[in-house]
Amino acid sequence: MSTENSMKKETHHLRRMATIWIILSVAADLLFMFWIAPHVPPGTMTDTARANQFDFNVLFLMAFPVLIGVWVYMGYAIVNWSAKRAGVPEPIGGPAARGNLKAQVSWIVVTSVIVLFLAGFGTVALIGGKGSGGGEGPNPVWMPAGSAKAETAALTSSASWTPGSNQVLVVQVIGQQWQFTYRYPQFGGFESPKLIIPNNTEIAFNVTSLDVIHSFWAYQLSVKADANPQQNDVAYAKTDQLGNFTVRCSELCGIWHGAMFNYGKVVTPSDFQNWATSTEAANAANTKNLPPFAWTYVPDANGAAGGYYIDGNVTPYSQVETYGAKQPTS
Amino acid sequence: MTISAERPTEVAASSATPPMQSGRVGWTQRPGWMSQHLGTAIVLGIVGYLFGHWLGNAITGNYAYVQNSGQNSAANFFALLFAVVGWLLGIGALNYPFAKLLGREPKQEPTVEGWSKYFRYTLDHKVVGLQYVVGVLLFMFTGGLLAMAIRAELLSPTTHLFGPGTYIEIVSEHGTIMMMMATSIIVGPMGNYFVPLMIGSRKMAFPRIEAFSFWIFVAGYAVIFSALPYGGFPTGWTGYAPLQTQAGPGMISYLFGFAVIGMGMMAAGFNIAVTIINNRAPGMTWSRVPIFVWSILATAALLTLATPTLFAAGLFGILDKTAQTAFYVSEHGGSSYLWENLFWFFGHPEVYIMALPGFGIVAEILPVFTRKPLFAYKVAASGMIGVALLSFFVWQHHLFQSGINPDMRPLFMLTTELISIPTGFIFLVGMGTLYRAKIRFEIPMLFAMALFFNFLIGGVTGVFLSDVPVNVTVHGGFFVLSHFHYTIMGGLLFAFMAGLYYWLPKMTGRMMNKKIGLWHFWTMFIFFNLTFFPMFIIGLLGQPRRVFTYAKNLQGLNDFSSISAFLLGASFLLFFANLMYSMYIKPVKAPANPWDSLGLEWQTASPIPEYNFERIPVVMSDPYHYSEVGAPPVADLGTSAPPVVSTTSGSSPA
Numbered sequence: 001m002s003t004e005n006s007m008k009k010e011t012h013h014l015r016r017m018a019t020i021w022i023i024l025s026v027a028a029d030l031l032f033m034f035w036i037a038p039h040v041p042p043g044t045m046t047d048t049a050r051a052n053q054f055d056f057n058v059l060f061l062m063a064f065p066v067l068i069g070v071w072v073y074m075g076y077a078i079v080n081w082s083a084k085r086a087g088v089p090e091p092i093g094g095p096a097a098r099g100n101l102k103a104q105v106s107w108i109v110v111t112s113v114i115v116l117f118l119a120g121f122g123t124v125a126l127i128g129g130k131g132s133g134g135g136e137g138p139n140p141v142w143m144p145a146g147s148a149k150a151e152t153a154a155l156t157s158s159a160s161w162t163p164g165s166n167q168v169l170v171v172q173v174i175g176q177q178w179q180f181t182y183r184y185p186q187f188g189g190f191e192s193p194k195l196i197i198p199n200n201t202e203i204a205f206n207v208t209s210l211d212v213i214h215s216f217w218a219y220q221l222s223v224k225a226d227a228n229p230q231q232n233d234v235a236y237a238k239t240d241q242l243g244n245f246t247v248r249c250s251e252l253c254g255i256w257h258g259a260m261f262n263y264g265k266v267v268t269p270s271d272f273q274n275w276a277t278s279t280e281a282a283n284a285a286n287t288k289n290l291p292p293f294a295w296t297y298v299p300d301a302n303g304a305a306g307g308y309y310i311d312g313n314v315t316p317y318s319q320v321e322t323y324g325a326k327q328p329t330s
Numbered sequence: 331m332t333i334s335a336e337r338p339t340e341v342a343a344s345s346a347t348p349p350m351q352s353g354r355v356g357w358t359q360r361p362g363w364m365s366q367h368l369g370t371a372i373v374l375g376i377v378g379y380l381f382g383h384w385l386g387n388a389i390t391g392n393y394a395y396v397q398n399s400g401q402n403s404a405a406n407f408f409a410l411l412f413a414v415v416g417w418l419l420g421i422g423a424l425n426y427p428f429a430k431l432l433g434r435e436p437k438q439e440p441t442v443e444g445w446s447k448y449f450r451y452t453l454d455h456k457v458v459g460l461q462y463v464v465g466v467l468l469f470m471f472t473g474g475l476l477a478m479a480i481r482a483e484l485l486s487p488t489t490h491l492f493g494p495g496t497y498i499e500i501v502s503e504h505g506t507i508m509m510m511m512a513t514s515i516i517v518g519p520m521g522n523y524f525v526p527l528m529i530g531s532r533k534m535a536f537p538r539i540e541a542f543s544f545w546i547f548v549a550g551y552a553v554i555f556s557a558l559p560y561g562g563f564p565t566g567w568t569g570y571a572p573l574q575t576q577a578g579p580g581m582i583s584y585l586f587g588f589a590v591i592g593m594g595m596m597a598a599g600f601n602i603a604v605t606i607i608n609n610r611a612p613g614m615t616w617s618r619v620p621i622f623v624w625s626i627l628a629t630a631a632l633l634t635l636a637t638p639t640l641f642a643a644g645l646f647g648i649l650d651k652t653a654q655t656a657f658y659v660s661e662h663g664g665s666s667y668l669w670e671n672l673f674w675f676f677g678h679p680e681v682y683i684m685a686l687p688g689f690g691i692v693a694e695i696l697p698v699f700t701r702k703p704l705f706a707y708k709v710a711a712s713g714m715i716g717v718a719l720l721s722f723f724v725w726q727h728h729l730f731q732s733g734i735n736p737d738m739r740p741l742f743m744l745t746t747e748l749i750s751i752p753t754g755f756i757f758l759v760g761m762g763t764l765y766r767a768k769i770r771f772e773i774p775m776l777f778a779m780a781l782f783f784n785f786l787i788g789g790v791t792g793v794f795l796s797d798v799p800v801n802v803t804v805h806g807g808f809f810v811l812s813h814f815h816y817t818i819m820g821g822l823l824f825a826f827m828a829g830l831y832y833w834l835p836k837m838t839g840r841m842m843n844k845k846i847g848l849w850h851f852w853t854m855f856i857f858f859n860l861t862f863f864p865m866f867i868i869g870l871l872g873q874p875r876r877v878f879t880y881a882k883n884l885q886g887l888n889d890f891s892s893i894s895a896f897l898l899g900a901s902f903l904l905f906f907a908n909l910m911y912s913m914y915i916k917p918v919k920a921p922a923n924p925w926d927s928l929g930l931e932w933q934t935a936s937p938i939p940e941y942n943f944e945r946i947p948v949v950m951s952d953p954y955h956y957s958e959v960g961a962p963p964v965a966d967l968g969t970s971a972p973p974v975v976s977t978t979s980g981s982s983p984a
Contacts, residue, residue, distance in 0.1 A: 013766070041870050042803045055799040063790045070757060070786050074779065077764040081700075082771065091702045091768050093958030098703045100762070107758045108709075111751050115793075119747045122797040123740040132799035137733035207733075212573040213666055215731065215806055219872045224802045226732040228667070229572060230660040233733035246881075250806035250874040252566045254573055255495045258877035298661050 013076070021072045025065040032060055042222040045245060045266065046237040048133035049222035055125045055132075062114065135207060135225025135233035138295070144168065144202045144236055151204055151234075154185035155293065161186035161276075163269030169198060172293070173207040175214030175227030178256035180247060187276045189293035190283040195247060195264035198272035199239050207233045208296050215251035218264060226251055232295035239266045368449040371420035371545070375552075378416025382408035390652070404652040406560065406582045410553055414590055417549045422451040423542050441940070451545065453537035454940055458544050459523025460837060463830070465548055466518055469511035470823075471902075472555075476504035478899050481861075481892040487880050497878045499562025499580075506554055506567040506584060510591045512818055513680065514547060514598070516687035517633070520829050521602055521626045523837060527931035527938070528620045530611025530947045530965065535604040543598035550591035557583035566876055568677070571658030571669040575650050582651060589644040592637045595683075599633025602626055613949035613965070620929060620953055621704060624711040625690025628718040629683050636679035636722070643672035670732060674725035682721040684818050686714055688785075688825030689756045692778040695832055696763045698927045699775035703954040705762025706755075713755030720749040730801045739798050746796035753789060757782065772925065773847040777828035780855050784820025788813055791866065809869030812862045820858060827854070827905070835920030838913060839937050846908040853901035860894035928953040928964050944968055 037057045042049040081088060091097070126132050131142045140147075150168035153159040161167050172183040174191075183191045195218075197203055207216045209227035216235075217224045220243075225235040249260035267275070280287075291297055386405030418424050422439070429436035439453055447457055448464075479500050483491045492500065522544075526534055534540045557563050557580035565573050565581070569588075574581055606627045610619070619627075646657035647669070656662035658669045689710075697704045704710065726734060726742040760782055769775065791813040794800050804810055827850075835841050864887045871887075873880045880888065912918065922936035930953060934943055945968030955961035 041872070048802075052799045052802055055797060056794075056803070059794050059797060059800060063793070067786060067790060070761070070782070073761050074764070074782060077761075077767070077769065078771075078779070081764065081767050081769050083768045084771070088768050089766075091700065091766060091957045093701075093703050093956050093961065097705070097957070098954070099706045099708075103762065104706050104709055104758065107754070108751070111754045115747045115750055118793065118797065119740075119744040122743050122747075122799065125797075125799045126740060126743070129799060131736060132802055134731045134739075134798060134802045135733045136736035139736075141736050212576060213570050213732075217806070217874065219803075222802055224731045224805060228660075228733055231733060246872060248872065248874050248877075252498075252564070252568070252570065252573070252876045254564050254576070255498050257498070258489075258494060258879045261879075 013080075017072055017076050020076070021065070021069050024068045024072065028064040028068060029061050032064065033057075036060075041219070043220050045220040045241045045243065046133070046222060046239050048129060048237040049220060050240065051125060051129040052132055052222045055122070058121065059118070062118070066114075130236045133221065133223040133235055133237050135235050138232040138234070140234045140236075143204075143234075144238065147202065147204045147236065150186075151206070155295075159186045161273075163198065163273050168202045168204050170204045170206060171195070171197065172295075173205055173216045173225075173227065174297075175207065175209040175211075175216060175249065175253070177211050177254050178249070178260040180214075180216060180227075180249070180260070180262065183290075183293060184276055184280075185293045187280040188284070188287055189290065190280045190287045191290055192279055192283070193262070195262070196272060196275055197239060197264065197266055198269040199242055199266050201269060202236065202238045205235045205237070206295060207235065210297060212253050213251050214249045214253045214260070217248050217250040218245055219248065220245035221264075224250065230296045230298060242266050242268065366420065366422035366425075366451065367446065368421070371417045374416035374420030375413045375549075376416070378412035378414070378419075379409045381416075382410065382412030385412070403579055403582055406579045407586060407648055407652050410556060410583065410586045414546070414549045414553065417552075418542075418545065421545050423538075423545055426538055451541050453533075453541055455522050455526050455534045455537065455540060456837070456938060456940075458540050459519050461544050462514065462518035462522060462547075463837075465544065465551075466511050466515045466826075467906075469507055469551060470515070471906075473504055473507040473511060474899060474902060476500050476507065478896060480504060481895040483878055484880070484888050485892050487882050487885050487888070489878050492878070494878055495561075495564070498564045498566075498876065499558070501876050502563050502566050502584070503554070503557065506587070507551075508818075509567050509680070509684075510550060510554065510587075512684045512822055513591070513595055513633070515684075515822060515826050516691065516829060517598060517602065517626060517629055517683075518544065518547065520622075520691065520826075520833065521598070521629075521687065524833065524931050525602060525605060525623055525626055526609065527934060527942055528623050528929060529606060529609060529614050530930055530943060530949055531605065531609035532941045532943060532946065533609075534601055535609055536601045539597045539601045543594045543601065546590055546594040546597070550587050550594060553583055553590050554587035555583075557581075557587075568673060569647070569669070570673075571647065571650070571666050572660070574647055574669065575659055582648065585644040585647040585651070589641050589648075592641040592644070595633045595637045596641075599630040599637070603630035603634060606630070611943075611947050611949050611965070615949075617708070618949055618952040619711075620694060621707065621710050622687075622690040622694035625686045625693070625714050628714040629686045629690075632679045632683045632686075632718050632721065636676045636683070639672050640676035640680075643669060643676070646672075667729075667732070667734070670729055671725070674728045675722075677728065678725040679718075679721045681814070681817070682717055684822050685753075685785075686717060688781060688822040689714065691825040691829045691832075692781050693756065693759055693763075694929070695774050695778045695828055696760060697954045697956055698832075698925050698929075699770045699772060699778075700763055700767030701770075701956045702763055702765075702767045703956055703958070704759065705765070706759050707952070707954070709755050710759040713752040713759075716752030716755075717749060720745060720752065724749055727796055727801075730798050731805050743796055743798055747793060750789060750793055757786070772831075773842065773844060773851055774828045774832035774925075776848075776851045776855075777824050777831065780851070781821055781824045781828070783855075784816050784824060784858070787863075788816030788820055791816065804869060806874055807869040808865045808873045808875060811875050812865035812869060815862045815865075820862070824854075824858075827851075832925065833931075835924050836931060836936070836938070839920055840913055840917040841920045841924065843908050843912045843916075843918075846904060846911060850901055850904040850908055853904060854898065857894045857898035857901055861891050861898050864888075864891045864894075928955060930965055933964060933967055 040053050040056050042052055044050045127142050130144050147168045150170050154170040161169055170185050174181045181191050181193050182195050183189055205223055207225040207227045209229045214227040216227055221237045223235045223237050225233040243266055245264050247262050247264055249257055383405050386408035387402055390404035426436045442450055448461055483497055560580040561578050563577050563580040563584045569584055606623055649655040650657055656664040658664050658666055660666055693710055723745045726738055727746045730739055795804055795810055831842050868884055868887050873884055923932045947965040947967045949965045951962040951964055953964050
């Protein structure tokens with residue numbers, strides 16, 4: 001009789017929990033889907049951002065039922081099985097309370113299925129998303145069409161880019177204590193502190209550093225790639241919207257790390273071309289003094305990586321092909 | 331539960347105490363001020379520091395000066411090295427090995443009575459456990475003060491309290507101190523104190539190594555703080571090269587400090603693992619070992635196997651800075667990736683060094699306060715071993731955006747997500763144990779339940795981080811910062827508090843005050859969540875870690891988080907107040923077994939004699955036979971009858 005009663009109670013408890021769980025989970029997921037999901041970072045400024053936002057939202061939609069499931073169970077236990085509550089039956093020990101094969105196996109199966117699904121989903125999103133805007137190192141394996149061609153051409157003096165040609169725009173991001181500068185190899189390799197890029201264009205960010213490790217994080221573009229000294233780190237994104245975006249360094253790079261940020265701008269392709277060609281012409285004299293465009297640069301002994309914080313050290317730069325070489329003799 | 335009068339507060343041990351040690355006692359080891367203790371350790375540490383500094387300058391003068399600092403990094407390194415050697419000489423850690431090396435019969439460490447044994451190289455694991463309690467609380471308090479400073483700076487989106495150099499020093503010291511503290515916070519105090527008691531052993535396998543692990547842990551604390559007069563180090567706790575190579579002399583303190591703490595971690599892990607494997611009482615089969623001991627065994631394995639990598643990595647860094655080698659200098663043939671890989675190959679198992687003991691405490695406490703057996707014991711034990719094994723195969727998820735070989739990323743995404751399966755076992759165990767229980771919400775139980783709440787958030791956000799497309803946004807930002815505070819502080823620290831409230835009555839013979847305890851718990855739980863939950867949003871909105879400036883529109887959230895953090899800090903003051911009040915100001919004698927636990931550690935005499943058990947107990951079952959009719963006794967303790975413990979929920983709780 002008592003066993004029958006307890007069996008009845010068991011299904012009763014679990015059914016009540018399941019009901020609460022389903023109601024709350026569905027409500028949370030629906031609320032999230034229609035209210036928050038469209039605003040989840042990193043937004044929709046590039047195709048990469050859009051894909052990563054979708055990934056984010058899938059994870060959120062799966063996370064809520066898990067969180068709510070455990071919380072409902074715990075809350076139910078706290079309310080119903082507290083020793084303070086009148087009429088709580090004495091717990092029953094013994095083998096039955098020490099394990100339940102069905103519960104254990106189903107827990108392991110369910111968590112494994114969720115986890116394996118997420119790993120598979122993440123992999124598909126990563127490969128389909130051309131590396132998802134993350135730094136792929138010097139030899140990317142997932143890249144947009146035409147990027148290999150554009151990046152090979154970038155090292156030659158004949159590299160060019162025209163609006164509407166569907167070409168990949170190669171932008172080199174150079175991290176240094178404590179700012180990012182950008183070189184545009186398809187426009188004579190000029191260097192600018194401004195990051196301006198054309199809309200509806202596949203951008204290949206080639207990120208490197210002159211000193212310590214930085215991380216180039218273009219938040220709204222959903223691009224993040226570490227800037228390592230003497231290594232090129234490539235990440236891709238195709239712009240989709242006009243507007244400003246924030247660039248921050250997201251790897252601790254010394255005392256002014258917190259101040260290492262600037263803002264970039266996505267403009268129309270023709271505006272971009274106007275800006276790039278005029279800057280190329282205006283900077284021509286300076287560009288001549290820069291080292292030839294390359295994927296990485298080795299600073300000389302006065303550069304930060306070989307030495308220490310720069311403090312007005314006035315030793316002349318050496319005349320070898322390193323970054324900072326060919327400075328005006330002044 | 332009220333401390334009822336019927337419960338005996340003392341369980342007498344027989345007076346026939348076998349002497350632990352005997353032998354000739356030298357003058358250095360006689361009790362009293364003319365012997366070896368903390369004072370001599372400090373004196374010899376300072377002497378060693380001065381000698382090392384002179385030596386470094388003498389042998390590498392005009393050679394390895396750190397540019398612009400007026401410091402010679404070799405002198406800095408030798409100073410710290412000899413300071414630690416002097417410290418160990420002063421405390422007496424080297425007496426035994428030196429005597430052995432010289433082929434002489436080593437003198438036995440004397441048995442010191444009274445409070446002065448806590449300031450000495452004492453071999454009793456219970457003394458070492460209490461030394462560790464004070465040690466980790468000291469770590470936590472200083473690290474916590476630094477956290478308050480960080481949150482004070484972040485009250486404003488621009489720099490206002492500290493200059494950027496000071497700010498980054500504070501951030502780096504906070505991270506390093508807390509990480510070092512967290513490696514030992516449970517293994518040190520509770521592992522050393524309770525593992526021998528729980529497995530029915532009279533001592534640790536290597537009592538001298540155990541005492542060594544504590545005293546070198548303290549030395550590591552001093553070494554890390556020695557960075558401050560040198561201008562600190564700008565790298566955070568991760569110490570990435572080449573920033574490390576570029577940094578000033580404080581970096582030596584970081585690199586050597588990790589090496590020193592690493593020695594303590596290896597020593598502690600090795601000693602505990604050997605103890606658990608070899609010193610179990612008769613009948614203490616692997617299926618009867620308390621779950622806390624399983625968690626400590628898994629942690630000890632990680633400590634022993636992962637820490638050598640950190641030690642080697644730190645040595646390379648010191649060589650780069652003193653002997654001008656180029657392990658991490660890419661333009662001279664080294665690689666900045668070498669540090670990243672070595673560091674995280676240690677660093678990720680380290681994360682589980684900081685999670686597993688917490689799981690162990692919670693799983694140990696739940697049956698006591700639910701009056702039910704531990705649900706799925708074997709799943710719990712295998713989950714801990716599984717987490718420990720898998721933790722060696724996930725480290726590159728810290729490098730997802732670093733430009734590593736890109737097709738490694740799906741593999742490490744898979745392994746990282748796989749690790750959530752064995753981690754999830756702890757939830758299965760917890761929920762199964764709670765099922766149809768009769769829960770007593772004592773303070774330890776409240777902290778244990780809070781771990782499930784906090785760790786769930788920490789765990790689910792960990793899955794977000796392991797997903798590479800999502801990682802692009804959250805890597806290196808406040809999201810990941812919040813995630814690991816939820817797992818380490820929300821998990822480990824809450825478990826530590828659960829353990830303290832649970833076991834302090836056995837360790838000190840005094841009960842913690844329940845009323846202050848309740849205030850402590852609720853303020854800590856609420857303000858912990860109010861501090862760190864907004865940081866998820868701050869991170870999603872684009873604030874990177876370790877910055878002193880942030881976007882103006884994030885000030886509201888940052889201020890909210892800062893104010894909650896100050897209140898969280900205040901809740902720790904409540905804890906210290908409770909500790910002082912309950913231990914010294916108005917001590918209440920604790921019953922021998924205030925929670926009606928079946929654990930073997932509660933069955934021995936109270937206060938615990940130096941040799942733990944009058945007779946080595948014969949273990950007859952695991953300690954989880956709660957609410958079981960006709961359950962076997964946990965152990966045959968020998969001559970005197972074991973204290974009668976009700977296996978049921980007993981008298982009505984308070």
